[in-house]
Structure formats: C-alpha cells, structure tokens
Amino acid sequence: MAPHLNNVGTTKERILSTAEVLFARRGFDGASLRQLTAAAGVNLAAVNYHFGSKEKLIEQVFRRRLDALNARRLDALSKVIGTDDTTLEDVLDAYIRPALELSHDDNGALFMRVLARAFAEHDDTLRHFLSENYGHVMRQFTAEFARLLPQLSKPELYWRIDLVTGALTHAMSGFGMIQRKSGVSETVHLEQTAQHLIRFAVAGLSHP
Amino acid sequence: MAPHLNNVGTTKERILSTAEVLFARRGFDGASLRQLTAAAGVNLAAVNYHFGSKEKLIEQVFRRRLDALNARRLDALSKVIGTDDTTLEDVLDAYIRPALELSHDDNGALFMRVLARAFAEHDDTLRHFLSENYGHVMRQFTAEFARLLPQLSKPELYWRIDLVTGALTHAMSGFGMIQRKSGVSETVHLEQTAQHLIRFAVAGLSHP
DNA sequence: GTCTATAAAGTGATAGAC
C-alpha cells in the first residue's frame, strides 16, 4: 500500500477530499498543508498552484458541497410551498433531508462536521463568505417559517430559528458516525433520523 | 495606555483571563503563546513556568469556570428534586440559569464561546478531560430527565437531550453579545432569555 | 503540471542570568 489516505481522482479533487477529512478532524488551523498534501499523495506546492492559498482552498471545500446542498434545499422548498396546505413539516423536511442525504455519500458526514466547526468559530471572514454566498437560502426558509407561524413576533421567531439551527447543526455533525442497529437498512435509518429531527424542530418552532 | 489588553491581577490570573479571550476569538490552535503573553503583558516564558505547557493552560481555562459553574448547577438541581411536584422546567432552570448568569460577569460570555468551540472540535483529549471531570453533572441531569419523562425510550431520550444540548450550547455561546433593548434591565433581559431557553427545551424534550 | 529547494516568519519550549 502507498502511504496515502487518498489516491484516486485528479490532484485537485484529491486535495479537496483530503482537506475535508483533515479539516473535520483537526480544524482549519490544526491541519497543515504539509499533513494535507502528504495524506493526499500530492506535492506540497500543489495547493498553491491549484488554489492560490490555504484560505482559498478552505473556500473551495465549502463551495464544493454547499452549492449542491443548497440547490437541493431550494429545489425541495419550491416543491412544497405555494399551495394552501403547506405544513411546517414539509418546509423542515426540505431543509433537513438534503443534509442528511449528503451525510451518506463518502465524506459527506465529515463535511457536516467542518460546517459545524465553522459555525462555532465565529470567524468574520468565513461568516462573511457563507452569508454572501448562501445567505439567500436561509432567508428564503425564514420567510416561509414566518408565513407559517404568524402568531410569533419577529424576535421570537428569530430566537427559535437560531435555537433549532444550533440543534440541527450539532446533530448532523454527529450523524453518520451514529451506529445504526443491525437489521435496520440505511434507508430506514435515514428516514427515522429525519423524522426525529423534523419532529424536534416542529416542537421547538411552534410551541405555544 | 499600556499596550496590553489586561494588566490587573497576578501573572497567573492575567494569563488565564487573556487566554479565555483569545481562545474564544482565534481557537486553541489559532491563538499562539506569543500573542497571548503579549496581550496579557507578561513574559513569554511565564506560561510554561506557571502552567507547564499550552495544553495544561487550556485545561486550567476550563477548570477555572467549570468547577464553579457545575457546582452551582448541582446545587440548584439538589434544591428542586426530591419533592413530588418537581417539574421539567425546574430541572432545566437549574441547568440553564447558572450558565446564563456566568455570561454576565466580565468574560463569562466568552468562556461559553470557548466551550462551544471545544464542543465542535470533537477533540478526543479534550472530550476525555471534560467527561472525566464533569461527566457526573450531565449524568445526574440525565437521570432526572429520565424520571420526569418515563414515556420516552432511552434512545429517544438521549436523542432529545443531545439536540437540546446542541441548541443551548449554540445559544449561550452567542448570549452576552446579543444587544438588549434599551429600557430593559440586565436582570429582566436574563430572565427573558432564561424563559426562552427553558420553554424551547421543554418543548424539545417533551413533545409527543 | 509537478518537482526540489528555500525563503521568511512563526511555533512551543527551555536554559541560564538576574
């Protein structure tokens, strides 16, 4: 065996995949370009050649997953709104399910951990990047929550969304590592988890 | 003005307070001993003299706050249990209020951010240290939740506690930075926040 | 596009004077 964690795909892809794993495990500061390029089986200089800097590599790690994830969220949302009988469950399903499904392919679960880390870091540069590029998604979901929960004041609603977001981010960063019982299929496990999270979020958002 | 962030107290105390601020802002890896000792207005060598290593300094940053915080939590818990009419609200109040009160003195709010960071890091050494030293607190609260929510299966209960913990950790790491409306006193603001969090947690734990 | 070599700065930790 080669002394690499990752030796499939192009150099650029290998770097991105390996970065995801190491950023999840040791953080953005904790994972050095030397560890990363060694694990990816590429040359140290390759990161700067392909991405320009470590900072830009970090951005690309987010972009690779979030572009697809948020597109699927908005797509799912557009399919449940606009009718008279849209429920809170429907909207939450559109938000939660794409993230849970992401947790099932290759390193998707690790990416959710990277996301949770970024969330906790409170780093201004990163927050600005995320809000700039993906803020519209959260705004669209928030508008829908406001429509479905007209009895809540704006501050009250924002409080609850913030709490639910904290809970979901935390839960999803652990999901994928949770042992599912033998005899329970992957599909059923995902379905059960989705129902757990959705019911919790409904209770947290709509309690009297 | 001296070029320091912090120049009151003993050297050891200055290091601890400054470490709390910088660890909250830049993370454990992100804040170097050089930045830290410069900001504290002490000599670089002082950290190793007083604490032995950066790792042990980090442990002391946690100890300084968590010893008091968890003692107050257990004290509050002991005062509400044992009677026939203990409610879920009472138990959650015993868990949440000490943390919110901590957020109000000097850098307490920043410590909650350090805690949220540690939570997201998934670092084994740190998790082991926290579980070893403060795990009994969470176990005692969990036992009380189990007693008050007998209709929930063990896995179901653990799921919900995990989600609530994620929400509270996230919320408290932001608390203290939230602008309170002028005209609302510090005491009232804390009371309102406590009620928010408690009601959310009750809903999340006890929904059907 | 990939390599080696190296620059320039930063890291935790320590020895030894005061």
Next chain:
DNA sequence: GTCTATCACTTTATAGAC
C-alpha cells in the same frame, strides 16, 4: 518569579528547474 536568548521545528508561500 521574571527576563533574554535561543533551540529545534513547523508554518505558508514561492522561485525556478524539469
């Protein structure tokens, strides 16, 4: 208990050969 000076490394980034 505090200081300076320094060791031994690691960090990101880049210049220039292939």
